[in-house]
Amino acid sequence: MQAMDYIVSAPGKAILHGEHAVVHGKVALAVSLNLRTYLRLKATTIGKVCVNLPNIDIFLSWDLAELKGLIPYALGKKEEVKHLDAELVKRLREFVGATNGSLDTGNMATLAFLYIYLSLFGSDELPSLTVSVWSELPTGAGLGSSAAYSVCLAAALLCASGAIPTPLKEWDHTARWCQEDLEMINSWAFQGEMIIHGNPSGVDNAVGTWGGMLRFLAGKIIPLSRVPLLRILLTNTKIPRSTKVLVARVKDRINKFPSVMTPVLDSVDAISCTCEKVLSEMTFEPITGEHYNTLEELIDINQHHLNVLGVGHPALDTLCRVTSAKGLHSKLTGAGGGGCGITLLRPETDSFVVQSTVQDLRDCGFDCWETSIGGPGVQQHAALSVKEEVLEVLNRY
Ligand SMILES: Nc1ncnc2c1ncn2[C@@H]1O[C@H](COP(=O)(O)OP(=O)(O)O)[C@@H](O)[C@H]1O
Ligand SMILES: C[C@@](O)(CCOP(=O)(O)O)CC(=O)O
Numbered sequence: 001m002q003a004m005d006y007i008v009s010a011p012g013k014a015i016l017h018g019e020h021a022v023v024h025g026k027v028a029l030a031v032s033l034n035l036r037t038y039l040r041l042k043a044t045t046i047g048k049v050c051v052n053l054p055n056i057d058i059f060l061s062w063d064l065a066e067l068k069g070l071i072p073y074a075l076g077k078k079e080e081v082k083h084l085d086a087e088l089v090k091r092l093r094e095f096v097g098a099t100n101g102s103l104d105t106g107n108m109a110t111l112a113f114l115y116i117y118l119s120l121f122g123s124d125e126l127p128s129l130t131v132s133v134w135s136e137l138p139t140g141a142g143l144g145s146s147a148a149y150s151v152c153l154a155a156a157l158l159c160a161s162g163a164i165p166t167p168l169k170e171w172d173h174t175a176r177w178c179q180e181d182l183e184m185i186n187s188w189a190f191q192g193e194m195i196i197h198g199n200p201s202g203v204d205n206a207v208g209t210w211g212g213m214l215r216f217l218a219g220k221i222i223p224l225s226r227v228p229l230l231r232i233l234l235t236n237t238k239i240p241r242s243t244k245v246l247v248a249r250v251k252d253r254i255n256k257f258p259s260v261m262t263p264v265l266d267s268v269d270a271i272s273c274t275c276e277k278v279l280s281e282m283t284f285e286p287i288t289g290e291h292y293n294t295l296e297e298l299i300d301i302n303q304h305h306l307n308v309l310g311v312g313h314p315a316l317d318t319l320c321r322v323t324s325a326k327g328l329h330s331k332l333t334g335a336g337g338g339g340c341g342i343t344l345l346r347p348e349t350d351s352f353v354v355q356s357t358v359q360d361l362r363d364c365g366f367d368c369w370e371t372s373i374g375g376p377g378v379q380q381h382a383a384l385s386v387k388e389e390v391l392e393v394l395n396r397y
């Protein structure tokens, strides 16, 4: 195996419309953020696997022999990535001491790593390596940190296993993989998401893999190449929540009241489709106030639907109320139950209004910032293309 030392990164995402409904086969519109998770993978000669996850205060290492003991049976082929290997998940849960219902941040992240590592290398010799991850994304706040983490793990470990090449050439700052390799990264990242979320739709790992804005429906990914430049305010209410719990809560409510909830999911689907149509119109006709009025109304309606689905939170109500007092429209993004919301800014929204809204939200104890969207999907980096403060963290281990 060639000497390995490389850095990969993947973006977080904001869901414009369709969170939760997308788990039940409806359309979602999602866009990548310019906030990324970075992972450095280094081959070592110490006969250990070391994992450093400073965002969540996890620093672990295992002897290779200990890990090899977890897989005394033949693993399935590398291409078979549609379902989790239930036996391996069970063994890993016992190994890390995580029960089936465990929501522990560190356990979930560790399980996702070990699952992908052992699935990719278990049939051969296990490599001695150190993996360190640092993210600009808040963890567990609705911006797809789990997916960005899973995409980075999948990309780096697939490269290390030789299943896909490292695309970076000597003269490149960053490089991306070909479509076929991206599909493989995406499907392994989905496995990581299955471990962390329970029942993910796959939209988050798709955005982390391909970047940009995309329409997602039942596993089908359509990149939206013609989209207007949107100004968005991101607010983190800092109320902790777990996507896994919220996805399960919505499922319970649908099971309890199928005839009540099905029309809500259909309506969310129609909102995503209407929003997509308006965004597309905005790229080939002059943008008018009417376009923005429609986008704002769709945001309001969807926020009500998300409350009906049971994923609201008083802090999110506060966010909507505070921004509404400034004439701005907001909805939760991601799994809800706390976490983040998005606020649409109109092109003519005065910077004074933006600043005073940001201040009002900060006065509520929230983090709030105007964000740029559409960052590139998963990529490999030359060290000099990584921000100094990120590199400093990755080089620490
Ligand atoms: N930087 C990170 N380092 C390690 N694990 C991470 C990181 N970011 C996310 N995770 C994993 O993802 C989980 C959060 O996922 P989730 O509840 O889906 O929230 P999010 O909306 O951020 O995706 C964490 O509990 C952790 O297991
Ligand atoms: C609620 C959901 O639609 C998005 C979850 O996103 P996040 O983990 O909260 O960033 C779940 C999914 O699509 O898998």
Ligand SMILES: [Mg+2]
Binding pocket: 144, 145, 146, 147, 197, 204, 243
């Ligand atoms: Mg997630």
